[in-house]
Amino acid sequence: MRNFFILHLIWLGYLAIAFANDNVPSPEPTGTLVFSGATIHPVSSDSFIGSMFIEDGKIKKIERADPDKPIKEDKSVKIINCLGRHIYPGMIASNTVLGLTEIRAVRATRDMIESGDINPNVRAEVTVNPDSELLPVTRSNGVLHVLSVPQSNGLIAGQSALMKLDGWTWEEMTVKSSVGMHLRWPNVPDPGRALNAKQKKALKEAYDKTKLQLNRLEESFNRARAYLKARNVGNLLQKTDLRWEAMKGVLSGSVPIYVHVNRLFEIQEAVKFAIEQKVKIVIVGGSDAWRAIPLLKKHNVPVIISPVNSLPGRRWEDYDTPMVNPVKLQRAGVRFCITGRGRSMDAPHERNLPYQAARAAAFGLPKEEALKSVTLYPAQILGVDDRLGSLEEGKDATFIITTGDPLEVTTKIFDAYIGGRPIDMSNKQTRLYEKYKKKYLQKNRG
């Protein structure tokens, strides 16, 4: 039990705190591990009772249980009995601020918002703190990968990275970077909505400001293009511009823009923008996405629903509007996945990802779709389904062992493996729990 709290009390009263978890990443196991007797939920196909072989961090083989062919343990094959247990792929939170902040209210621990409103060049992974206490808490509930997303007060927030919640350094943790360039689409005010002359004036000003912002956004894409063109033709006078360099992937089509947007009007605008700019787009947020189904289908735009557990945006809307949103997208065949709200204050609570999906299931999403929406679908949308998202031969050995359906709160998650490495499921909270259980044992209470 070592907690490294370093308190710097500077004479101004300024408080800076270093936070660190003391979970030790485990070494890479050697040989073959066989998880046998478990109900295996590959997600990409039907569940069955069987065994899963892992080797070199990959899933080597999954097979149905066959009493005639018992698996033999030897020097290089170790069997882990999982009778009565369930094995699922690890879950992926596809919109989070994890790693970028520890405690939102403590300024010194906030690393999610860079100043300025055009920041295509900032990268999330370099500030992910592997010792953040939030990470072991998150993974202990089966969320093994998170998309760490820079935030913004302006337009282009930066590049997100997919992080595995295990590793000594951020480099080891980084699975993919850049996943996307994140854009905050501003809400466009409607001056016609004003209730009096004074409001109208204010709304008009706000409208003009937003229009200018959107012009700036468009202009930044144009400038990036012009810059890259100048560099391409070997214009020696063209000096380096980090911002536009960072947009290379977006403009070449290898990196999508992830547009954080909720209302129908802005969703339309954002999709139109992506088409005009000839860039790939992913919608994040998307509470009105069900209203834009034909548009999203036509242009094959995926939606990261963030979150399901929320209130309708408008007073008159059905109470279950946010829950039914993924149901409608799924029925219409729009690509989607589900995640939490993803604000900095939600970072400590990203472990509740599975319950976002379950809520949609309570309101009509088929259970297997709900499961996919936090495993396979985010892997596909984030472009890592060759390695993650389902239990298939050749994919990463990244999975959880549970008492049952991880989308039920009452289910317990026993173990987790990321790339074949076993995960320490303890965390700050379990340690405090154990500590204070002892207090009452000492006092003969509880």
Add this chain to the structure above:
Amino acid sequence: MFGKLDICTIILLVRLLPIIFFFYPLLLAQGQEGSAPIEGIRNNDSRLHALMGGVVVSSRGDLKANIILRNGRIDSVGQNVIAPEGARVWDMEGKRIYPGFIEPWLEGEMADKFNGSHWNKKVMPDRNAASLISLDEDKLKLMRGMGFSVAHTVPKDGIFRGKSALFLLRDGDRGDQLLNSSVGQVLDFDHGGGGYPSSLMGSIALVRQTLSDAKWYHEAMAAHLNEPSSFMRPAQSRALNELELGARFLFIARDELDYDRIKTVKKEFKLDIVVKGNGYEYRRLRALKELGCNIIMPLNFPTLPSIDDPTKALDYSLEELQHWEFAPSGPALVSTNGLKISFSSHGLDDPLKNFWKRIRIAVKRGIDPNYALQALTSIPAKILGIDDRCGDLVAGKFANLVISEGDLFLDDQSKIHATWVDGIPYLKELSPELNVSGRWEISGFGDKASIVWEIPEGKNIKVKYGEGKEFSGEWKLGRLLLSPPSAIFGEEKGNARLSASFNSEEKTLSGVGVLSSGKTLWWNAKRVEGIKDKKKEEEKNSEIGDDVPDLEFSSYPAGAYSVRNLPLKLSERILFRGATIWTSADQGIVKEADLLIDKGRIVSIGKDLALPEGVKEINASGKHITPGLIDCHSHSAISRGVNEGTHAVTVEVRIGDSLDPTDISLYRQLAGGLTTANLLHGSANPMGGQNQVIKLRWGSDPDGLRFVGAKPGVKFALGENVKQSNWGDNSTTRYPQTRMGVEQIMKDTFIAASEYRKDKIKAAKENRPHRRDYRLEAVLEILDGERIVHIHSYRQDEILMFVRLAQKFGFVVGTFQHVLEGYKVADAIAEIGAGGSTFSDWWAYKFEVYDAIPYNAALMSKVGVVTSFNSDDSELACRMNIEAAKAVKYGEVSEEEALKFVTINPAKQLRIDSKVGSLEPGKDADFVIWNGHPLSTYSKTEQTWIEGVIYFDLETDRVLRKRTINERARLVNKVISQKIKNPENDSKNDKSRDLEEETIQLSKRPRWLPVMLKSCTTITRGLYHNGKSLHTCTSGKCCQSN
């Protein structure tokens, strides 16, 4: 030929002209008897007038009669009255004469700064509109332009705004104008920000304290004057001295729920009141009838909703669309319900243009024109106490009249021709007639055959002079300027320049013309034919439909999911068959069991219950039934501020004063099985406000929400929020800034209350007036155990400190709220029998919650603390059953016990467990029917019942959705058809309209949007918001609630 700017200028000019020339005083001020020396030549105009042959209008009907005015009073009125010798005779043939109208609410800027004498700058009962309000020439002209001759003027800003005054709208000095310098005390619950109070409940608390102080002050002063030696003189206070409880009080109702709040204050202090309304009266007829007072109604009907873009139209709530449709019918509905109303032009952006238009709309929508006349004359005269002098055309009253062409209440073409005030005529239109439309015969250009020009009606002057040919003109300095092509006059090229003035007697234009050749000549034009103003006839009102909506506002609240009639009667007896019943009581979980309810209570629970006669049977097999869920920490349904976070101690404020039954959260939370909630004050100060436990009786008025019999409570808070740790660099001076100081200020307050009690007892013994201190009275209730404390807390040190404080002062702690480190000192919490109301798994949003663990509830519970989960969030409150499930996950709590964390345990904490929280015979029939296991994430609520009444039901919900969609569609179609009828209203492609729109009236409505101001304590919102949680501040960046 004109640039955009020019057109705009012209439009402005043309639009301003009527005001510039309107009601030019025909005579200069005529003095009443006064003491001021006259400077210069005296004005002694004749004060004897005979108005002959007009139609005299009164509530008794129309009468063709003559009126004699003498010395500012009506001398006589009658058919046979003849003009006295020497009178100035006015021909009123064809004109209508109304009693001068009375403006019951004119808010004015104060001419001078007022130096208040009260400790609170918003309390200014000693301010006087009579001496401070500014009535400038423009204002007078504007008011007379609408036909007002008397105005009730009200000071702006403040809670106790001061005394209102009545003025004659004549010119002259104050003495000439003033009718009554103290009509009543004006009260407004709007705090205006900047210090205490910063919330609605704070305003009400301040009103209560101040009224009580005034009562005490007068008593104490009287006692002192009687026996100066034995009774100490109270500290002199001009403010309290001038606040008479027997006087008239004019309350401003800013939203449709303020009536209830006003009623509370009125009852408590037995006040004589008048209410200035807000246009939403039609929704609260019953409350208004109970209030039983006169209402001053603004005519602030909403303008046409902006729904051009269907994606933007989504953002209009049904309630707004309904209000657009219904508001113009409001006056009719209110007046036919036996309530006395008077009309005010207050709040109209361009009253001159809009006031009469709106009166006529109200008439078209069903208000009796005769009543409308009274609402502008006799009714305001009566409520303002001048019915002996104003409000009618009979001998002896003030010579206040309005002369019109056409019936002002019915005829859209009618115009006010003159307003007489105090016997002084203010005539309209000394300016040239602006309407030059018609066919004109032009002469003066030599032997050319007579030229005929046609000028169509319109704001821009266009002159047609042949097939499809036209040129434009403009008014400038009272002259019509034209520049026709010289070709008309036989010259080859260039334009001529003509100017003309209009002779209104002869209806001719004449002036000078210069041709392009330089030839100058005089020209004349004679109107041969007027053009009927077609457009104007169509105009009517473009923003508001004329047809009366087929709607009744019997349901409440307005908008979506409003409940028309509560579906079941209380007496209905029902037997639910075959469900899994989670009793949260000794019976535990009973499978395939029955539940019998009667008259809103539970009769029995068991297997195979007999079906009594006359009992309805409902098959519930396969379903789960649990007690209605209880949220021990909520901020839903609180209006205009959950924090009175200004002072460190604000125990006098009451959440119960600002309940908001229009909060859609209530319906959404019912849909999650919630039936009871503990509405708490925020955590911005150590000793916050009084709580209100409610049942989620969606569709009721504020009083209907209250949980009658719930133990009164109060919210206290510790830690980062109260010491303003995360409020920014400016909040570093309020005491306390440390946890050390938090303890001390609490201790100080408790001691002060004890000492206050001693004084109070002593004063009672000596029969001496004692000043009631609402703040300390509430603390006394806490010390007496009549009010229990819900203490917002996080860290173990502060929790323990508060345990010791409670032990020292002997007060009862209902719950430690949040109590995220409760697990570290659970034994201490258990020691004083306090509950722990915590989050299931929140942590790390601020420094003091970094050690929060989800095992907290399980640990506290094991050590013997009655533990519950709460939401503190409108969204989380919709799924408390899932929160309960987390106790199973973290800490191995059994499912049965886990459900108790959101049922019987919070009921115990709130001391309402004898009524709710479990399913046991005799308890309230508050329960939820689930389609599956209540702790499963895959389950959802099918029905929610409160006291035997079904408040949420999936099937009814489907019906309500459909109704919402149909209603929206109907209203949107109506808006569109209104728009097509009046394309002029479409401002999209017309720049000049834009400018106009800036100035035209747009309805003002009180609406407090969730805004974050610099001081974090002022987050407020008004009614009918979208229900989003106010939880922008969980991080503690701004003080909210956790």
